[in-house]
Amino acid sequence: MLEIRGLRAWYGNVQALHGIDINLKKRELVTLIGSNGAGKSTTLKSITGLLKKRSGHILFEGEDISFYSPARILQAGIALAPEGRWIFSDLTVEENLRMGAFTRPRDSLEGALEEQFELFPILKERRGQKGGTLSGGEQQMLAISRALMARPKLLLLDEPSLGLAPMMVRTVFSLIKNINAAGTSVLLVEQNSAMALSIADRGYVLSTGRIALAETAASLLSDTKVREVYLGGYANGDGI
Ligand SMILES: Nc1ncnc2c1ncn2[C@@H]1O[C@H](COP(=O)(O)OP(=O)(O)O)[C@@H](O)[C@H]1O
Numbered sequence: 001m002l003e004i005r006g007l008r009a010w011y012g013n014v015q016a017l018h019g020i021d022i023n024l025k026k027r028e029l030v031t032l033i034g035s036n037g038a039g040k041s042t043t044l045k046s047i048t049g050l051l052k053k054r055s056g057h058i059l060f061e062g063e064d065i066s067f068y069s070p071a072r073i074l075q076a077g078i079a080l081a082p083e084g085r086w087i088f089s090d091l092t093v094e095e096n097l098r099m100g101a102f103t104r105p106r107d108s109l110e111g112a113l114e115e116q117f118e119l120f121p122i123l124k125e126r127r128g129q130k131g132g133t134l135s136g137g138e139q140q141m142l143a144i145s146r147a148l149m150a151r152p153k154l155l156l157l158d159e160p161s162l163g164l165a166p167m168m169v170r171t172v173f174s175l176i177k178n179i180n181a182a183g184t185s186v187l188l189v190e191q192n193s194a195m196a197l198s199i200a201d202r203g204y205v206l207s208t209g210r211i212a213l214a215e216t217a218a219s220l221l222s223d224t225k226v227r228e229v230y231l232g233g234y235a236n237g238d239g240i
C-alpha cells in the first residue's frame with residue numbers, strides 16, 4: 001500500500017534522512033521507532049508532503065505521490081495526527097473535527113462525525129467544549145479523531161503517547177489497535193517502543209536518519225541488542 005524508496009530529506013543544508021526504505025501492506029500496523037532526533041517526524045512530514053526538500057520515491061497504492069500537495073495526499077487517503085496534536089484551542093471539539101474533513105464532500109460530513117462520536121464517546125460528551133480545555137489524553141483522542149474525519153485508508157500517528165499518563169497511554173494504544181482492526185492501515189511513530197511494538201505487526205528502527213533494523217514486532221520486542229543499542233532500554237513503557 002505504501003512504499004518508500006531511497007528517501008532523503010534536508011532542512012537547509014542539514015540532511016535528516018539518508019535514504020530510507022519502508023513498506024506497509026494494506027491493513028498492517030507498522031511502527032517506526034527510534035530515539036529523539038532520529039528522523040521519525042521528518043519521515044511523516046515527507047509522506048504528507050509538508051517537507052519539500054527531499055529525493056527518493058513515495059508510492060501509495062501504486063501511485064507516485066512524491067510531489068503531490070498535502071491536500072492532494074490527504075485526498076488520496078493518507079491522514080496525519082501530528083506530534084504535539086495541534087488542536088485549535090479556541091474552537092470547539094466539534095469544530096476541530098469538522099476541520100479534519102475539509103477535503104470531503106459536505107454531505108458525508110455528518111456521517112463521519114457520527115462515526116467518530118461512536119468511536120470516541122468522550123468527544124461526543126465534550127462536543128461543545130473548547131479544544132484547549134480538554135485533558136492531554138482527550139486532546140490526543142481529538143487529534144486522532146480529526147485525522148479519521150477524512151476517512152483515510154492510511155493513518156499516520158506521530159508520538160501519540162507523548163506527555164500522557166501511563167493509564168491514558170494504554171487507552172490510546174488500545175484505540176489505535178481497534179482502529180487498525182476495523183480496517184485502517186496505520187503507521188505509528190513512537191519513542192515509547194515497547195508500547196508501540198506490543199500492538200504492531202512489524203517495526204522499523206530508525207537511527208540518525210537510517211533504517212537500522214526492520215523486523216516483526218515480536219522479534220524486535222525480544223531482541224535485547226535492539227533495546228540496548230538503539231532504544232536506550234524500555235524504561236518508558238511496559239506494554240499492554
Ligand atoms: N525544522 C527543522 N529545522 C532544522 N532541523 C530540523 C528541523 N526539524 C527537525 N530537524 C532535525 O532533523 C533531525 C530529525 O528530526 P525529527 O524528524 O524531528 O526527529 P524525531 O521525530 O525522530 O525526533 C534532527 O537532527 C533534528 O534536529
Ligand SMILES: [Mg+2]
Binds near residue numbers: 040041083158159
Ligand atoms: Mg518527532
